[in-house]
Amino acid sequence: MSWTHASRRHGIARHAARFVVEDCGLVYVQPAPPGSAVPDPRLVFLGDDEAGRAIEVIGVEMVADPNGEDHLRVIHAMALRVKYRGQYEEAKRWRV
Numbered sequence: 001m002s003w004t005h006a007s008r009r010h011g012i013a014r015h016a017a018r019f020v021v022e023d024c025g026l027v028y029v030q031p032a033p034p035g036s037a038v039p040d041p042r043l044v045f046l047g048d049d050e051a052g053r054a055i056e057v058i059g060v061e062m063v064a065d066p067n068g069e070d071h072l073r074v075i076h077a078m079a080l081r082v083k084y085r086g087q088y089e090e091a092k093r094w095r096v
Contacts, residue, residue, distance in 0.1 A: 002062070003074050010078035016049035017057045017077040023047055024057075025094030028087055043072065046080065046088040047095065054080035054088060 001021070003014060024047035032039050038060055045057040058076035080088055 001059075001072050001074060007074045007077050009076075012049075012055060012057075012077035012079075014074075016051075016053070016055060017074055019049050020047040020055045020057050020077075021045045021059070021072065021074075023095060024091055026087075026091040028091075038075075042075075044084070044087070046084050046091050056080050056084050056088075 001018060007017070008014075024045040026046075028044040028046070030042045030044055032042060040060045043059050043061060045059070047055065049055050056076070056078060057074060059072040059074045061070055062073045063070050
């Protein structure tokens with residue numbers, strides 16, 4: 001997992017975002033916004049951090065890191081917005 005500077009814009013710590021990614025239950029795929037410099041689909045992780053805060057984390061799957069493995073590049077993390085509430089509730093049913 002790697003991080004962009006923008007992923008910290010909303011004050012979500014890396015350990016909190018990582019927890020959500022690893023424990024979210026479901027991963028949603030959404031297309032890149034029109035005109036985005038990175039045209040790859042976004043992976044959306046919705047879940048609670050260790051403190052129980054609902055968080056959204058968005059990343060792009062990157063191919064071949066220096067070890068030759070795919071990894072997630074986190075580009076966004078913030079408190080859950082209303083637009084993701086339905087998907088967040090759906091993902092709750094799939095969490096371990």
